[in-house]
């Protein structure tokens with residue numbers, strides 16, 4: 789595990805009216821059916837901000853501006869290791885279309901832990917829940 793490559797994954801924490809956007813992965817593929825923050829893998833030559841803006845456009849059809857970094861969490865899944873880099877984002881334009889997720893929810897910070905989350909997201913959510 790020590791020598792395996794760590795994937796850099798960005799997660800956008802989009803807030804609206806005091807609630808935070810969570811999306812649910814499909815019942816197939818990685819982290820099946822679990823809730824997460826929208827985002828994805830950072831591509832070569834891309835900044836984290838570029839990756840967030842691209843992923844939220846691709847996955848949800850919304851345009852966001854990255855406001856500030858939150859926390860980075862290293863998590864080892866059985867098949868891969870990821871460094872999850874979370875950022876607070878401001879929604880600029882667009883209406884949400886679920887292109888890559890089965891569900892979405894706007895969640896009060898204190899209720900985030902009620903959702904079945906990808907394991908790497910738990911420290912992020914603990915921080916947001918206060």
Ligand SMILES: Nc1nc2c([nH]c(=O)n2[C@H]2C[C@H](O)[C@@H](COP(=O)(O)OP(=O)(O)OP(=O)(O)O)O2)c(=O)[nH]1
Pocket residue numbers: 797798799818819824825826827828829830843870872906907908909
């Ligand atoms: N997007 C996202 N991925 C997360 C979170 N937490 C977490 O463990 N992951 C994992 C799930 C995946 O194994 C990996 C990111 O993969 P992804 O499938 O979202 O990335 P991508 O959009 O670039 O997808 P692809 O090119 O492989 O289709 O990180 C999270 O909050 N958001």
